[in-house]
Amino acid sequence: MTMSFKGKPSRRAFLKGAAAAGGTLASASVAKAAGDPLITEVQEWASATGEGVDATPYGLPIEYESDVVRRNVEWLTADTISSINFTPIHALDGTITPQGCAFERHHSGAIELKKEDYRLMINGLVDQPLVFTYEDLERFPRENRVYFCECAANTGMEWAGAQLNGAQFTHGMIHNMEYSGISLRSLLEEAGLGAAGDLKDKWVYVEGADASSNGRSIPMEKALDDVLVAFKANGEALRKEHGYPVRLVVPGWEGNMWIKWLRRIEVTDQAIESREETSKYTDTLEDGTSRKWTWVMDAKSVVTSPSPQSPIKHGKGPLVITGLAWSGRGAITGVDVSVDGGKNWMPARLGAPGTDKALTRFYLDYNWQGEEMFLQARAKDSSGYVQPSKSELREVRGLNSIYHNNCIQTWWVKANGEAENVEVS
Amino acid sequence: APALAEKMGLGRTALPEEVAAWDLDVAPDGTGLPVGSGDALVGEEVFAEACAICHGDFAEGVDNWPKLAGGADTLDHDDPLKTVGSYWPYLSTTWDYVNRSMPFGNAQSLTPDEVYAIVAYILYSNDLIEDDFVLSNETFLDVEMPNAGGFILDDRETSEAHFWKAEPCMADCKDTVEITMRAAVLDVTPDEEGAEEA
Numbered sequence: 001m002t003m004s005f006k007g008k009p010s011r012r013a014f015l016k017g018a019a020a021a022g023g024t025l026a027s028a029s030v031a032k033a034a035g036d037p038l039i040t041e042v043q044e045w046a047s048a049t050g051e052g053v054d055a056t057p058y059g060l061p062i063e064y065e066s067d068v069v070r071r072n073v074e075w076l077t078a079d080t081i082s083s084i085n086f087t088p089i090h091a092l093d094g095t096i097t098p099q100g101c102a103f104e105r106h107h108s109g110a111i112e113l114k115k116e117d118y119r120l121m122i123n124g125l126v127d128q129p130l131v132f133t134y135e136d137l138e139r140f141p142r143e144n145r146v147y148f149c150e151c152a153a154n155t156g157m158e159w160a161g162a163q164l165n166g167a168q169f170t171h172g173m174i175h176n177m178e179y180s181g182i183s184l185r186s187l188l189e190e191a192g193l194g195a196a197g198d199l200k201d202k203w204v205y206v207e208g209a210d211a212s213s214n215g216r217s218i219p220m221e222k223a224l225d226d227v228l229v230a231f232k233a234n235g236e237a238l239r240k241e242h243g244y245p246v247r248l249v250v251p252g253w254e255g256n257m258w259i260k261w262l263r264r265i266e267v268t269d270q271a272i273e274s275r276e277e278t279s280k281y282t283d284t285l286e287d288g289t290s291r292k293w294t295w296v297m298d299a300k301s302v303v304t305s306p307s308p309q310s311p312i313k314h315g316k317g318p319l320v321i322t323g324l325a326w327s328g329r330g331a332i333t334g335v336d337v338s339v340d341g342g343k344n345w346m347p348a349r350l351g352a353p354g355t356d357k358a359l360t361r362f363y364l365d366y367n368w369q370g371e372e373m374f375l376q377a378r379a380k381d382s383s384g385y386v387q388p389s390k391s392e393l394r395e396v397r398g399l400n401s402i403y404h405n406n407c408i409q410t411w412w413v414k415a416n417g418e419a420e421n422v423e424v425s
Numbered sequence: 426a427p428a429l430a431e432k433m434g435l436g437r438t439a440l441p442e443e444v445a446a447w448d449l450d451v452a453p454d455g456t457g458l459p460v461g462s463g464d465a466l467v468g469e470e471v472f473a474e475a476c477a478i479c480h481g482d483f484a485e486g487v488d489n490w491p492k493l494a495g496g497a498d499t500l501d502h503d504d505p506l507k508t509v510g511s512y513w514p515y516l517s518t519t520w521d522y523v524n525r526s527m528p529f530g531n532a533q534s535l536t537p538d539e540v541y542a543i544v545a546y547i548l549y550s551n552d553l554i555e556d557d558f559v560l561s562n563e564t565f566l567d568v569e570m571p572n573a574g575g576f577i578l579d580d581r582e583t584s585e586a587h588f589w590k591a592e593p594c595m596a597d598c599k600d601t602v603e604i605t606m607r608a609a610v611l612d613v614t615p616d617e618e619g620a621e622e623a
Contacts, residue, residue, distance in 0.1 A: 073615055078489035082529070108526065121439050121447055129439035136435045162608040169614060190432055205450060211532035213525050215450060264447050272450045273515050275522040279507070282576060288501030290512075294579040298588075308608075336595070341602030345595045374602055384589045396585055400505055412604065421608035425601060 060100070067091065070101050071168055076157070081109045082212070084151065086172030089302070089324065090309040094351065095146075095176050095359040099239050102175035105151050105255065107212030110241035113261050118209075118245050120187075120229075124266035125202065127192025134231070134245055140182040140190075143228060145251070146358045148326045150174040150297050152254035152281050155405040158390075162410075162421045166309040170409060170421060171302040176326075176359035179249050181230030184223050187265065196267050199224070205272045206248055209263040216257045217271035218250065222295075226251045229262065252328030252357035253295040254403070256281050286398030299327035299387050300406035301335055301362070301379035312368065312417030319368040321348075323377050325360045330382035332360040339366070341374030341410060341424045342389070348377070373413040374424055390423065451521040455565050458520065462561030463542025465549035471539050472546045475528045484508075484550040494550035500575065510551025514573045516565060519544050 034040065061068065070085040077083040087103040104110065115134040123129040151173035157163050164170050188204070196202045204223045207215040218227070228249040231238060238244040243260030250257045256276055271277070277292065284290040303323040306312050312319060321339075325332045332354030336345035351361030362377070379387040390407035412422040451457040463471075473482065479490040486492030496506025505511075509519050524540045526532045535543070545560040548568060554560070560568070608614065 071615065075613065078491075108529070108532070121443065122436075123439055123444045123448055129444055130436035131439045131443065132436040139435055140433060161606040161611075163611055163613060165608040165614040186433075190435060192432075207450070211526055211530075215525075266448060266450070268452070270452050270454070270456075272521070273453050273518055274450065275518050275526075278515065278518050278576075279509075279513055279522075284500060284505060284507070286501065288505070288575065290500070290576050291579050291581075292576045294581070296579075296581075298581070336593070343597065343599055343602060345593075345598070378593065380593070384591070386588060386590045386593045388585075388588050392588070399503070412607075422604050423606040425599075425603040425605055 061098075065091075068101060070103060071172075073164065073169060082107045084153070084173060086168045087175055088168050088309075089172050089174070089304050090167045090307050092304070093322070093361065095324070095361050096234060097175035097177060097359075099175075099177065099234055099236070099242065102177070102239075102242065103151070103173050104241045105173065106210075106241070107214055108210050111210045111261055112240060113209055113244065115245045118263075120246065120262060121264045122187060122191040122266075123264070124205070124268050125193075125196040126188070126267050127195050130191045132187070137182060137229065137231065137246065140186050142180060142182055144178060144180050145226075145228065145249070146176065146178045146355065147249060147251045148174055148176045148297075148357065148359045149249075149255045149258050150300075150326070150328075152256055152294075152297075152403040154255075155300075155407070155409075156402050158407075158409075158421075159394075159401060159405055160399050162423050165421045167302050167304050167307040167409075168309060171300075171304075171324075173255070174324075174326075174359075177233040178235070179228055179230040180232035180235075181228045181246075181249065184227040184229055184248070184265070185225075187229060188223065188267070191267075193267070196220075196269075201269065203268045203271050205264075205266040205268050205274075206257075206259045206262065207264050208243075208259045209261040214256070214259055214276055215272060215274040216259065216276055217268070217274065218257065220267075222250070222253070250295075252297060254281065254297055257295065281403060283397070283401040283403050285396075285401070291401075294404055297326075297328035298404065298406045299325070299329065299332070299379045299381040299385045301325035301332075301377040301387060302409045303337070303375050303377050303411055306375065306413050306417070306419050307411050308419045308421055311419055312413065315417075316368055316370045319366045321364040321366050321375065323348075323362055325354070325362055325377065325379035326358065327379065327381035327383070327385065328357055329385055331356050331358075332379055333382050334380045335360070335362040336378045336380075337362075337364045338376040338378070339373040342376055342408070345378065354382070370415055372415055373411075374422075375411040375413055375419070376408050378408055449521070449525055451517040451524075453515040453517045455517060455562065458517075458562040458565060459537045460562050461537035461541050462559050462564075463538050463540070463545050464559045465542075465545045465554065465556050468542035468544070468546025468549070471535075471542050475531075475535070475539075476543065479529065484547055493547050497551075497571065500572070508551065509547050510553055510571065512572050512575070514570055514576055516544070516548075516568050516570055519547060520565075 068091040118134040120132040154173035202220040207213040230249045248259040282290045282292045325335045335348040348362040348364045354360040411419045484493035496511035499505045548554045
């Protein structure tokens with residue numbers, strides 16, 4: 001692989017932060033002498049006027065937040081068309097991911113598909129094969145649900161060791177949105193499942209309108225349970241790169257199955273065993289055999305701040321340790337945080353009670369005295385599952401699984417506030 | 426939901442030609458394969474024209490582009506080479522994926538006979554057929570894929586049952602904590618200037 005990058009981002013980010021902190025200190029010393037000029041002197045924004053309401057029909061974040069963006073890691077893939085980018089989770093708070101910086105994963109690029117050109121077909125073992133327009137879909141009874149979409153490969157580069165330095169890169173193949181759409185069940189019932197006979201051994205094969213098609217097989221039980229055909233996310237239409245105008249939402253299951261630009265749903269009597277469930281999204285174990293159909297994303301968490309891209313800049317004293325936890329097996333019931341590499345754990349505070357298959361924010365309000373920390377978080381879910389360490393995972397799976405790495409992450413926070421991605425014994 | 430007990434009456438019947446145009450998937454037992462045939466000799470020509478620029482003249486892969494041949498018996502190695510020959514369990518997948526999604530950037534441009542020929546060439550490149558073998562919808566299931574038996578169903582609930590713990594350790598859980606690996610030493614993370622330039 002080609003590694004064309006240089007420098008240490010955490011160091012650079014830290015220095016940038018230190019410069020900012022220096023500015024604050026200067027202001028503070030001025031304040032001692034004559035008062036803070038940001039207070040004692042009339043500032044321009046307190047005197048002149050700002051922008052009119054017609055300046056920005058659809059706004060972007062203020063320029064000072066320009067670092068809160070999706071990032072690409074060039075050497076991960078052969079080109080950017082079938083590739084991945086990363087959500088800036090180190091800089092976000094709460095649980096809802098802004099769509100504009102929510103990660104992308106395409107296999108043949110983000111296509112442009114107008115609502116007028118959109119068609120959805122249901123065929124196979126149904127009573128009546130159907131074609132829907134976009135307008136047809138909007139007339140079915142609608143649901144609203146918040147779910148995480150995590151790429152099966154999230155944290156995959158970390159199987160063999162600590163590699164990428166930042167929560168965005170190690171854990172940022174994830175987003176969490178409020179979806180509005182219709183149940184897949186309602187569409188299947190509209191076509192009629194009488195022809196399918198015993199539904200227990202039936203499947204739905206779903207594919208997108210793009211060249212890759214991204215076809216995947218889903219067992220009928222899941223299809224009839226909680227799968228959504230979504231056309232809105234976080235209140236507005238899906239972004240082009242997230243499947244506009246219609247995508248599948250498969251709660252708790254690996255992101256690959258969340259088919260974008262959804263164009264066809266086929267009821268079948270066998271799994272198609274498509275490329276994306278044989279060559280890819282199968283998990284090779286140490287003995288050379290591979291697990292297939294590893295659909296569920298297990299309980300997982302990460303401290304988002306402090307972290308390599310979010311160093312401590314304010315010195316000793318009160319420190320907010322925060323992060324995200326999630327599970328495809330249910331709701332997060334608790335998160336424990338360790339500052340000593342897992343010797344001792346403290347229960348964190350959940351920002352809001354965990355909900356089914358959705359991101360949960362956690363906080364630990366901590367009094368930092370400048371000591372080195374080995375920061376870890378450990379998620380627990382409503383099924384009783386406890387997030388494992390990387391060595392626990394490796395004992396079962398070896399190093400070559402690629403996918404489904406939900407191990408406990410360690411950040412080494414140094415005395416100067418910088419943080420680094422490390423593995424500890 | 427009670428509201429769904431009756432049909433909504435939305436959508437319209439899909440016509441046979443519409444279903445035929447979009448329903449192209451091929452299952453492991455060959456369901457969905459169109460009539461047609463091709464051999465490795467024809468496949469070599471089609472492959473050279475349509476595929477070799479990325480996948481190499483012998484399906485061995487160029488640069489970071491996927492290798493389609495090689496890697497036999499490497500799946501239990503440190504860095505397994507997973508190709509059609511070494512890893513893929515079903516030939517149907519190769520036919521289906523090439524037919525629907527390749528060549529990259531010009532998908533769905535191949536005829537069924539061309540797809541049979543390309544698939545035959547990939548098999549030949551993996552030493553799985555002789556060069557006189559004609560791959561067709563009728564001979565399809567005669568090909569043995571080496572890793573057909575190499576997959577197990579998701580067994581996490583049994584093999585990882587110990588991850589469901591009643592109460593995880595909270596205090597004095599281990600004696601020592603030593604750093605065993607550092608990302609900064611590897612130094613492959615893109616820096617912020619790189620992002621701004623991109």
